[in-house]
Amino acid sequence: MHQVSFFSSYLDIQPAWLVENNIKFILSDLDSTLAKHNTPHNEEEERQFKEWYDSIERVGVGLIIVSNNSQEYVDGFVLKHKLVGIGKCNKPGTKKIQETLVTKGLNLDTVLFIGDQLFTDWWCAKRLDVKFGYISPIPSQEPIHIRVKRLIEKPFFHLAKKKSL
Template sequence: MKKQEEGTKKMFRKFFPDVYMESTYKIDFQKLYEKGYRGVIFDIDNTLVPHGEPADKRAVELFENLKKIGFQCCLLSNNQYERVNSFNEQVQVQFIENAHKPSRKNYQKAMELMGTSVKNTVFVGDQLFTDVYGAKRTGIYNILVKPIHPKEEIQIVFKRKLEKIVLYFYEKEQKKKER
């Protein structure tokens, strides 16, 4: 049984985030800047605001702060232009809609738009199989955050059940490292 569990864990590692946090709004971006990061790519829905919601005061303040620190930012979303553009009207950063995450192509395009590279870019998102997996495949440091709101589209609800299994093994491995 132990050997089977090791095989399962190994299979899931490609989905493990570099960091798993409670919220986008708890990330110490100043510290990331001091470590040399210069670009942040964000998913929107359930990462920055509840699904389908416009940018709220907290999101607007986050982007204002990131710009003050010196970060370049880009929104990377699988949503269509109307959704991404309407959110971006409030935060005014680069964006790519209909990104086809986890494809590497638009993670790379986002870095081009920001003038950054895999070495100095961070990705922040709430989904393992699209957001984190795409960032990992591209070689970008990534932070998984817990979804802001439980209301989600049906295809995401199904993926969340699978994510729970992967996160079980991720958290088990993290506890092992801490010991």
């Protein structure tokens, strides 16, 4: 059931598409997916996120942030939006995320995982057996280990995209 979709930005995920694909909940990475890496939103980014979140919430879609960044960093984002956020997820590990899915009683067929990395986000979605939305990374100054990982992921990304189309 591992369906994969590709988006230039999380803003391209429209409420109508979510309804059409029977999505009730989104698990989303934070850094380079919803926000620049380790950088708070500026006013315009904040407005765009709020408009997008309000639009998906109106059609009954929930959102949980799942990040490998610290819980403190995640809390800085989720508390102002009244969201649930899980830091130090250790993706592609699934333990913390599965605990949340069970606690919330979510049906995996109605969950979409969105993220910008193959070896953490996509792999985690595959292990959870949920739909995946690849989001092109938001350009920012990323740490060297993430830049190296992106270089390694590049040939796998092209193969995966070709296979899923």
